[in-house]
Amino acid sequence: MRHDPLDRREFLVLSSAGLLAAGAARAVAGAEASPFEPKIEAGLAWYDVEAWGVEGRGWTETERYFDRLPAKAKGVVRDAVWNLSRHSAGMCARFRTEASAIWARYELLSANLAMPHMPATGVSGLDLYARNDRGAWRWLQVVRPTSQKIKAKMASGIAPGKRAYTLYLPLYNGVESLEIGVPAGAAFEPVAPRSAKPLVYYGTSIAHGACASRPGMAFPAILGRRLDLPVLNFGFSGNGRMEPEVGALLGELDARVYCIDCLPNMQGPEVARRAEPLVRQLRGARPEVPIVLIEDRTYTNTPFLPSRRARHTASRAALKAAYDRLLSQGVKGLHYVEGEHLLGDDGEAATDGSHPSDLGMMRMADALEPILRPLVAG
Numbered sequence: 240m241r242h243d244p245l246d247r248r249e250f251l252v253l254s255s256a257g258l259l260a261a262g263a264a265r266a267v268a269g270a271e272a273s274p275f276e277p278k279i280e281a282g283l284a285w286y287d288v289e290a291w292g293v294e295g296r297g298w299t300e301t302e303r304y305f306d307r308l309p310a311k312a313k314g315v316v317r318d319a320v321w322n323l324s325r326h327s328a329g330m331c332a333r334f335r336t337e338a339s340a341i342w343a344r345y346e347l348l349s350a351n352l353a354m355p356h357m358p359a360t361g362v363s364g365l366d367l368y369a370r371n372d373r374g375a376w377r378w379l380q381v382v383r384p385t386s387q388k389i390k391a392k393m394a395s396g397i398a399p400g401k402r403a404y405t406l407y408l409p410l411y412n413g414v415e416s417l418e419i420g421v422p423a424g425a426a427f428e429p430v431a432p433r434s435a436k437p438l439v440y441y442g443t444s445i446a447h448g449a450c451a452s453r454p455g456m457a458f459p460a461i462l463g464r465r466l467d468l469p470v471l472n473f474g475f476s477g478n479g480r481m482e483p484e485v486g487a488l489l490g491e492l493d494a495r496v497y498c499i500d501c502l503p504n505m506q507g508p509e510v511a512r513r514a515e516p517l518v519r520q521l522r523g524a525r526p527e528v529p530i531v532l533i534e535d536r537t538y539t540n541t542p543f544l545p546s547r548r549a550r551h552t553a554s555r556a557a558l559k560a561a562y563d564r565l566l567s568q569g570v571k572g573l574h575y576v577e578g579e580h581l582l583g584d585d586g587e588a589a590t591d592g593s594h595p596s597d598l599g600m601m602r603m604a605d606a607l608e609p610i611l612r613p614l615v616a617g
Contacts, residue, residue, distance in 0.1 A: 275290055275291065275429060277423075277427070278418075279423050282422060282423050283342060283420040283421065283422060283423060284420065284421055284422070284423045284424075284425070284427065285342075285344060285418045285419070285420045286334075286418060286419050286420070286421075286427060286429065287416070287417070287418050288332040288417045288418065288419060288429075289304055289416075289417075290429065291334075291429035291430070291431050292431055292432045293305070293330045293331060293332045293408065293417075293432065294330065294331050294332070294333060294432035294433060294469050295307075295327075295329040295330035295331055295408075295432075295469065295470065295471060295472065296330065296432070296471075297309075297437075297439075297471045297488075297491075297492050298491075303325065303348075303413070303415070305325075305327045305330060305408065305413060305414040305415075305417075306324055306325055306413075307324040307325075307326065307328070307329070307330075307471075307472070307473065308320075308321065308324035308488060309488070312324070312484075312488060315484050316482070316484045316485055316488075317478065317482070317484075319475075319477070319478045320475050320478050320482070320484075320485065323447070323475045323478060325348055325413040326348075326409070326410065326411055326412060326413055326447070327408035327409050327410075327412070327413055327414045328408075328409075328410045328411070328447050328448050328454075328457070328472045328474060329440075329457075329459055329460065329470055329471060329472025329474075330407075330408040330414075330472075331405050331406060331407045331408060331460075332405070332406045332408070332417065332419065333403070333404070333405050333406075333430035333431075333432070334403075334404055334406075334419060334427065334428060334429055334430050335401055335402065335403050335404065335426075335427070335428040335430060336401065336402075336404065336421050336425060336427045336428065337399070337400060337401040337402075337425055337426045338397065338421035338422055338425035338426075338427065339395065339396065339397045339399070339422070339425075340392060340394065340395040340396070340397065340421065340422060341367065341392075341393045341394050341395075341397070341404070341419065341420070341421055342390070342391065342392050342393060342419070342420030342421070343365050343382055343389070343390075343391055343393050343406070343417070343418070343419060343420065344389070344390045344391075344417075344418045344420060345365065345388075345389055345414055345415075345416060345417040345418065346387065346388045346389075346414070346415040346416050347363055347384070347387045347388075347389070347409065347412045347413065347414065347415065348412055348413025348414065348415055349363075349387070349412050349413065350387045351412070352384050352385070352386075352387075352412070354411065354449075354450075356449075356450050356590050356591050356594065357411065357450040357451075357590070357594075358452055359383065359384050359385070360381050360382070360383055360384075360452055360453045361410055361411070361448060361450065361451045361452050361453050361454065361456070361457075362409060362410060362411040362412055363384045363409045363411070363412040364381050364382045364383060364384055364409060364453055364454065365381065365382040365391075365393065365406055365407065365408065365409070365417075365454070366378070366381045366382075366406070366407040366453040366454040366456075367380050367381070367393050367394060367404060367405075367406050367407075368404065368405045368406075368407070368455055369397075369402055369403070369404050370402055370403040370404070370405075371402075376405065376464045378455060379393070379394050379397075379404075380393045380394040381393075381453040381454075381455075401426060403430070405455075405464075406419065407453075407454035407455045407460055408454060409454060410447065410448030410449075410451065410454050410457055411447065411448060411476070432469065433469050435468060435469055435495070436469075436493055436494060436495035437468065437469040437470055437471045437492070437494060437495060438459075438462065438463070438466065438468050438469070438470045438471070438494070438495055438496050438498065438611065438615065439470075439471045439473065439489060439492055439495075439496070439497050439498065440459050440470060440471065440472055440473060440474065440498045440500065441473045441474075441479060441485065441489060441497070441498065441499050441500065441501065442473070442474045442475075442479045442498070442499075442500035442501060442503075442533075443474060443475065443476065443477065443478075443479035443500065443501060443503040443504045444474065444475075444476035444479075444503070444504075444594060445458075445474065445500070445503060445536065445593075445594060445595060445603075446458075446459060446472060446473070446474030446479070446500055447472070447474030447475060447476045448472075448474065449476065449590075449594040450590040450591070450594040450595065450596060451595075451597060451600050452596075452597050456597045456600050456601075457472075457600060458595070458600040458603040458604045459472045459474070461600060461601065461604035462604050462607060462608060462611065465604065465608055466608070466611060466612060466615050468495065468615055471492065471494075473485070473489065477504060478504060479500070479501040479503070479504045479505075480501060480504055480505055480509065480513070481499065481501045481505065481509075481510070481513035481514060481516075481517045482513070483513075483516065483517070483520060486516075486517045486520040486521060487520065487524075489521060490520060490523070490524025491524070493525075494525060494528050495528070495614075495615050496528065496529045496530075496531060496611060496614045496615055497521055497528055497529070497530045497531065498531045498533060498607075498611075499514075499517065499518075499530065499531065499532050499533065500533040502533075502534055502535035502554045502555070502558060502578070503535045503536065503593070505554060506550065506553065506554060507550075507553030507554045507556065507557045508557070510554050510557035510558050510561070511557040511560070511561065514532070514557065514558055514561035514562075515561040515564060515565060518530055518532070518561070518565055518570065518573065519565075519570070522572075527572065528572065529572045529573075529574060529614045529617075530572060530573055530574070531573075531574045531575075531576060531610065531611070531614070532558055532561075532562055532573065532574070532575050532576070533576040533578065534551075534554075534555045534558060534559075534575075534576060534577050534578030534579075534581075535551060535554060535555070535578045536578050536581040536582045536593075536595070536599075536603070537551060537578060537579050537580075537581070537582060538551075538589075538592045538593055539582060539586040539587070539588060539592050539593075540586065540592040542586075551578070551579075555577075555578065559575070562575050574610060574614065576606070576607065576610055580606065581602065581603050581606050582595060582599045582602055582603065583598075583599075583602045588602055
């Protein structure tokens with residue numbers, strides 16, 4: 240039974256998947272091969288995800304296929320932002336198969352597979368989810384990378400039946416190439432990126448995915464599953480600073496909702512200078528799209544470090560003042576999220592006091608979902 244809606248673009252891709260069965264006959268006849276035809280190697284059929292596309296890309300004109308910003312952004316945004324945009328955070332590949340085993344073969348941009356506070360599974364791994372017979376997404380397996388080039392059996396002994404899968408790409412590494420493998424002869428249907436307007440999330444290392452143990456546990460990915468919506472992740476570690484160069488790019492996107500979550504990388508005076516111009520920039524580009532301003536999460540060790548409390552107080556006051564000023568000037572479609580309780584109140588939801596653990600990621604999704612759900616529905 241199909242639970243997810245079938246849009247026109249997806250229908251065309253699934254229809255073209257019928258070419259797979261006819262591929263061998265066309266090859267014998269000398270016809271041009273379909274881009275959906277697999278490479279058969281050692282009993283496995285390998286499908287290149289670029290043939291049907293990954294979800295989570297905002298532009299097609301990119302320097303590398305798996306970049307998050309367009310090629311024209313190079314030299315316009317700061318180098319740090321550009322370099323971080325090469326990470327594939329937020330991207331996912333979607334497909335259906337009846338295969339009892341699923342493989343992955345991919346090459347990473349960087350040989351730095353892990354970070355001191357974040358495992359290789361989150362930094363550089365692939366994270367596989369399957370849709371169950373109730374229509375819910377459930378985790379199946381994560382790739383544990385040990386080198387820059389990886390060939391891995393993600394799962395085997397999978398229960399019989401054709402089902403939908405979502406494969407999340409690495410959070411803090413880039414991808415050079417990615418193929419999905421199944422036993423030769425197993426039915427495989429590429430699923431195109433959804434055409435629905437996306438949730439566009441601009442933020443810091445936390446939105447980028449630090450420190451989720453695997454890509455599907457980053458809170459933007461959790462929100463994407465819960466809201467059944469594409470998400471474009473523009474978390475830039477240490478560099479989410481409400482910059483107009485980034486704002487201009489975001490304004491090009493036909494978003495369902497804009498989320499602005501940059502306070503963890505900003506001090507009060509900088510927030511005061513940049514928050515209002517960024518909102519006006521987005522509102523000028525997209526007059527009807529809701530804009531959600533989100534305060535910084537509270538450091539989990541704030542009770543013992545007064546300087547951190549002072550930072551929260553100053554940056555939040557600046558953001559709230561900008562929000563109130565914009566409302567008083569008649570700017571519509573603005574929403575505000577307080578940050579004090581985003582990670583809960585027990586101090587247990589961060590790896591290092593700042594970056595959420597999986598628990599913290601889940602709590603952030605829990606806090607944001609009820610605010611975003613009516614906005615995306617609208």
